[in-house]
Amino acid sequence: MKGPGPADAPGFWLDDDAHRDWLAADALRQFEFFRKALRKDGGFHALDWKGKPLRSKLQELHGTTRMIHAYALAELCGAGGAEIVDHGMKYLAQGHRDGEGWAWGVEGSAPTDRRRMAYGHVFVLLAGSSAHLIGHPDGQALIEQATEVLTDHFWEEEPGLFGPDFGPDWTPLDSYRGMNANMHGVEALLAAYEATGWEHYLRRAGSILAFFLGRMAPAHGWRIPEHYTADWSVDPGYDGDPMFRPAGTTPGHSLEFARLLLQHWDLSGRPENEAPSVAHDLAQQALTDGWAEEGGLIYTVGLDGTPLLPDRYWWPVTEGIGVLASLIKLDRQEVYEAWYRRLWTFAHAHFIDHKRGGWFPALDARGKPTESQFKGKPDIYHALQATLYPLAPGLSRQGTALPVIKP
Numbered sequence: 001m002k003g004p005g006p007a008d009a010p011g012f013w014l015d016d017d018a019h020r021d022w023l024a025a026d027a028l029r030q031f032e033f034f035r036k037a038l039r040k041d042g043g044f045h046a047l048d049w050k051g052k053p054l055r056s057k058l059q060e061l062h063g064t065t066r067m068i069h070a071y072a073l074a075e076l077c078g079a080g081g082a083e084i085v086d087h088g089m090k091y092l093a094q095g096h097r098d099g100e101g102w103a104w105g106v107e108g109s110a111p112t113d114r115r116r117m118a119y120g121h122v123f124v125l126l127a128g129s130s131a132h133l134i135g136h137p138d139g140q141a142l143i144e145q146a147t148e149v150l151t152d153h154f155w156e157e158e159p160g161l162f163g164p165d166f167g168p169d170w171t172p173l174d175s176y177r178g179m180n181a182n183m184h185g186v187e188a189l190l191a192a193y194e195a196t197g198w199e200h201y202l203r204r205a206g207s208i209l210a211f212f213l214g215r216m217a218p219a220h221g222w223r224i225p226e227h228y229t230a231d232w233s234v235d236p237g238y239d240g241d242p243m244f245r246p247a248g249t250t251p252g253h254s255l256e257f258a259r260l261l262l263q264h265w266d267l268s269g270r271p272e273n274e275a276p277s278v279a280h281d282l283a284q285q286a287l288t289d290g291w292a293e294e295g296g297l298i299y300t301v302g303l304d305g306t307p308l309l310p311d312r313y314w315w316p317v318t319e320g321i322g323v324l325a326s327l328i329k330l331d332r333q334e335v336y337e338a339w340y341r342r343l344w345t346f347a348h349a350h351f352i353d354h355k356r357g358g359w360f361p362a363l364d365a366r367g368k369p370t371e372s373q374f375k376g377k378p379d380i381y382h383a384l385q386a387t388l389y390p391l392a393p394g395l396s397r398q399g400t401a402l403p404v405i406k407p
Contacts, residue, residue: 004344012337013344014328014390024405026352027387031074031081033357034380037067038084042109043091048376049369051356056375057107061096061120064088065127066381072130073388078406085131089138092127098168101149114168118154118181119244121146122162122188129191143192150185159232160207175230180244182208183253186260193267205264213261213278220303222285223249224257236303243373248300248308251290252316258282259323259389262330266395276330283323287339290316295346296363311373312363314351317343318386325390347386359383 005019013019036051037044044067045053068088071081096102098111104120105113125146132139153170156163162185164172186205193201216234217224226249227238239247258279265275289305290297296312297320324340327333350367351359358377360369391403 003348005341007341007345012328012332013341014325020391020403023387023391024403027077027384027391027405028079028407029357030359030380030384030387031071031079033377034067034070035084038087042087042095043106044088046376046378047358049353049356049360051358054376058112059091059095059106060113061102061104061106061117062123063379064091064096065120065123066379068092068127069123069130070380070384072134072136073384073402075134076402077388078404082134082136085134085136088127089131089136089142092124092142093138100170101153101166115173116153116166116168116170118150118162118165118178119184121150121154122181122185125150125188126184126191129188129195132195139195143196147192155204159211160204161211161232162208164230176238176240176245177228177230177232178245179212179224179226179228180253182212183257183260186257186264190260190263190267202264202267205260206268209257209261209264213257213282217254217278217282220249221305222254222281223289223301223303223305224254224282225303226250226253242309246300246309248302250300250316251286251297252299252313252319254282254286255316255319255323258286259319259326262323262326263395276327279323280327283320283327287320294367296350296367313373314347314359314361315382317347317351318359318382321347321386322389326395329395351383353377 004022005013005016009016033051037047039045043059043064046056048054068085071084074081075085092102095106095109098114101116102120102124103111103113104115104117105111125143128139128142128146132143153166154162162182163177164174166172186208189201189205212224225234225236227235227245229235261275262279265271289301292298292310292312297316298307299309299311299313301307320343321340324336324343327336328340350363353360361374361378362370362372364370364372388402
């Protein structure tokens with residue numbers, strides 16, 4: 001089978017053995033490609049399209065932690081990843097650890113960017129949780145350390161959300177409050193719950209979901225405002241960093257948040273509430289807003305749905321695949337299947353590097369890979385999860401029920 005599946009095949013690709021084998025093969029290619037990122041002196045290289053190290057020696061916190069998480073999943077799948085997890089855990093402790101928290105950027109073993117970012121610290125919790133699931137001896141301790149730092153500095157009890165970023169001395173950098181760190185906070189909290197069974201994590205994840213998906217999304221046409229002031233009022237005119245804080249709303253984040261909502265609902269015992277319908281509404285609006293005429297999902301739109309940044313990146317497509325796989329598992333609707341096939345077909349034609357492994361991160365106006373925003377292949381995290389979510393029997397990514405995909 002040259003592609004992810006025959007377009008005219010009846011039924012659902014999730015039930016098709018050939019499609020599932022294709023997913024497993026792509027996951028294995030990704031694992032193999034990113035093993036080349038291992039640095040002998042600690043941490044991980046950023047890789048170019050061919051899998052060669054880029055010149056920059058900067059190691060950012062989310063990159064280190066995502067590699068730990070990804071290769072913990074490799075170990076759970078039987079593909080082997082324990083050594084890479086251990087390598088990353090050592091670098092977190094010896095490179096990124098900076099007093100009470102973790103430095104955002106490290107070169108060699110010395111922090112060069114000592115900001116304490118909420119976005120980075122929630123990924124530390126994710127890394128510890130994933131490491132703990134495969135029995136790493138330092139996994140539990142990292143969960144506890146990250147939980148303490150997140151609670152003492154980042155968690156704001158009154159709104160029930162993760163708050164500002166800090167400088168090296170724990171002075172807030174500014175008054176900004178953001179959705180992105182909270183969304184990944186939900187991901188990390190759910191992973192910590194799966195690793196420990198501690199209900200505290202589930203409750204905090206629920207608090208974040210209640211604010212963004214219970215209040216903000218329905219009040220804004222099922223689009224989620226990204227940016228907020230210190231009192232958690234929407235800041236519609238905010239235009240910050242184009243990578244982590246772009247103006248407007250992000251369809252890819254709505255898709256990611258919708259999947260996390262279903263995961264939380266599932267881990268909570270599938271209570272009788274509106275979570276599945278909210279996930280449907282979020283996904284439907286994001287796909288409607290984001291799908292480009294020439295295919296792929298654009299990066300950002302305004303609160304009224306007007307396109308803002310038309311750039312097409314790989315990760316919104318992967319997150320669309322993830323939530324659609326979850327929705328199909330819950331409710332075998334043809335519209336979900338149509339979108340699932342459309343996204344995989346586009347990814348196969350444009351984003352997946354079939355020759356070398358990994359995914360290209362962005363496309364130019366002609367639909368060809370480009371490095372206009374990202375240098376090289378940024379990481380394994382998003383694309384790997386797109387292959388594993390459909391293969392998992394339930395709605396949780398982390399659980400030990402992941403399929404065996406040994407080489």
